[in-house]
Amino acid sequence: MSSSETHLSDVTEPMSPEALETRLREIGEARYHHRHPFQLALQGGELDRCQVRAWALNRYYYQAMIPIKDATLMARLDDPDWRREWRTRLVDHDGEAPGEGGIERWLKLTDGLGLDREMVRSTRAILPTTRFAVEAYTHFVRDRTLLEAIASSLTELFSPKVIGTRVSGMLEHYDFVSEETLDYFRPRLTQAPHDAERALAYVREHALRADQQQAVLEALVFKCDVLWTMLDALQHAYVEGHRPPGAWDGESGLIAGATP
Numbered sequence: 475m476s477s478s479e480t481h482l483s484d485v486t487e488p489m490s491p492e493a494l495e496t497r498l499r500e501i502g503e504a505r506y507h508h509r510h511p512f513q514l515a516l517q518g519g520e521l522d523r524c525q526v527r528a529w530a531l532n533r534y535y536y537q538a539m540i541p542i543k544d545a546t547l548m549a550r551l552d553d554p555d556w557r558r559e560w561r562t563r564l565v566d567h568d569g570e571a572p573g574e575g576g577i578e579r580w581l582k583l584t585d586g587l588g589l590d591r592e593m594v595r596s597t598r599a600i601l602p603t604t605r606f607a608v609e610a611y612t613h614f615v616r617d618r619t620l621l622e623a624i625a626s627s628l629t630e631l632f633s634p635k636v637i638g639t640r641v642s643g644m645l646e647h648y649d650f651v652s653e654e655t656l657d658y659f660r661p662r663l664t665q666a667p668h669d670a671e672r673a674l675a676y677v678r679e680h681a682l683r684a685d686q687q688q689a690v691l692e693a694l695v696f697k698c699d700v701l702w703t704m705l706d707a708l709q710h711a712y713v714e715g716h717r718p719p720g721a722w723d724g725e726s727g728l729i730a731g732a733t734p
């Protein structure tokens with residue numbers, strides 16, 4: 475691994491917006507979860523049904539907390555134009571009515587995998603690391619500058635590619651998933667590029683000083699670490715077999731009639 479991948483070199487002089495964007499994209503290339511072994515195993519068909527269920531169960535907590543994170547961020551935006559822009563994210567996840575939106579579509583994924591909704595929604599069986607990582611993200615957005623909070627969403631610049639690879643790999647390799655089960659991801663392929671483009675425009679416009687640019691780069695590194703850590707936890711518990719006490723046992727909380 476080259477030093478540019480392992481260390482974030484300090485920003486000493488202000489960069490142009492183009493140079494800043496290049497640095498952000500380099501960070502994504504080196505640190506985004508498209509490189510994680512669990513993601514590679516998921517898309518490569520190397521996981522069993524229990525491991526795929528564990529992924530969907532844990533990722534539900536991320537989905538459920540994203541609108542809370544975005545509501546926190548929105549409350550800090552004093553410009554109505556930006557609030558209007560940001561609120562589409564809430565609608566994307568919560569829908570306009572019960573039964574709509576991204577959280578509901580994620581539950582269709584966990585339904586399709588045979589997981590009981592009450593168990594999924596309660597989040598009681600998720601890994602402690604999943605909880606800590608997702609909370610770290612929501613706290614970061616609450617506590618850091620607005621610029622850093624917005625920059626931390628920039629992982630979405632890289633999500634359409636990993637989603638495309640994940641969906642096609644899962645459809646190819648697992649007979650227990652279908653296009654319908656993976657329907658969550660379809661709208662993300664248009665929502666994510668729109669959201670990321672707006673967040674990037676904000677960052678390019680507002681990160682002008684060297685210290686601001688440094689903070690933006692570090693915010694993206696932080697968010698890559700959040701996503702990476704969530705997959706590390708799944709790898710440790712469900713691939714290497716070190717399941718922490720209280721985490722889903724791979725057997726309970728299944729819908730009646732689901733394949734064990």
Ligand SMILES: O=C(O)c1cc(C(=O)O)c2c(n1)C(=O)C(=O)c1cc(C(=O)O)[nH]c1-2
Nearest residue numbers: 540626627628629630632633636637662701
């Ligand atoms: O499937 C993925 O790999 C992936 C990654 C990310 C991301 O990069 O944070 C998000 C999503 N999906 C996603 O579905 C989503 O709604 C989302 C919101 C955000 C955010 O930080 O506000 N990231 C992501």
